[in-house]
Amino acid sequence: MPVTDDDTARFGVYFSDAAGSKMSYYLKPDVSLGWSECGTPGQAATRQLTLTVNLTSSAPADAATSLPLYVTANGLFGIAPGIVAVTGNVYLPQGYTLVSAQASSGASFTSAGLQGREVLSYGVNLQPGQTDSISVVVETTSAAPDAEAIMTPTADQSISPVAATTCESVATATLR
Structure with missing residues (x-):
């Protein structure tokens, strides 16, 4: 699990195929x-950090009929062929409090604790070409300038398994 330190808040963002298929190949x-x-650089302040996750199915429009049964699982686990079914888990940074969690599909989140951190779980079923978004807002008092989200690697090597941001505050000066 990613570890939060004084300089960097770290989320864990993990995806699992929920259909017993190989459709996660098409998850983007x-x-x-x-x-x-x-x-102000170096000074702790209460502030919020927002994680946004957009999940898109790049499966072909006719995935249900054009892909082999061993890829779609042929509905064996209750998910229609051609659907990318995802169970997502978001591990919040240690020491951060959940402010809100929303999914564009209206999916609900469940929450649990694991090794001193809160974990949010959700599920989404994506039709070919469909996108679903989640937004998780957390809050803490910190001077950390950086944030990272470590995620499950995908079959697409062009998608980095690490998303990062940094605050670049400019110190203010008074001219006389």
């Missing part, structure tokens, strides 16, 4: 992070 995650404000 896009993960981003953003601080609500940067504050």
Whole structure:
């Protein structure tokens, strides 16, 4: 699990195929992070950090009929062929409090604790070409300038398994 330190807040963002298929090959995650404000460098302040996860199915429109049965699982586990079914788990950074969690599909989240951190779980079923987004907002008092989300690697090597952001506050000066 990613470890949060004084300089970097770290999320764990993990995906599992929920259909007993190989459709996760077509899952295209896009993960981003953003601080609500940067504050003064080196000084702790209460602020929020938002994690946004967009999950898109790049499966062909006719995936249910054009892909082999061993790829689609042929509905054996209750998911229609051609659907990318995902169970997602978001591990919040240690020391951060959940403010909100929303999914564009209206999916609900369950919450549990694991080794001193909160874990949010959700599920989504994506039709070919469909995108679902989740947004998780956390809050803490910290001077950390950086944030990272470590995620499950995908079959697409062009998608980095690490998303990162940094605050670049500019010190203010008074000219006389």
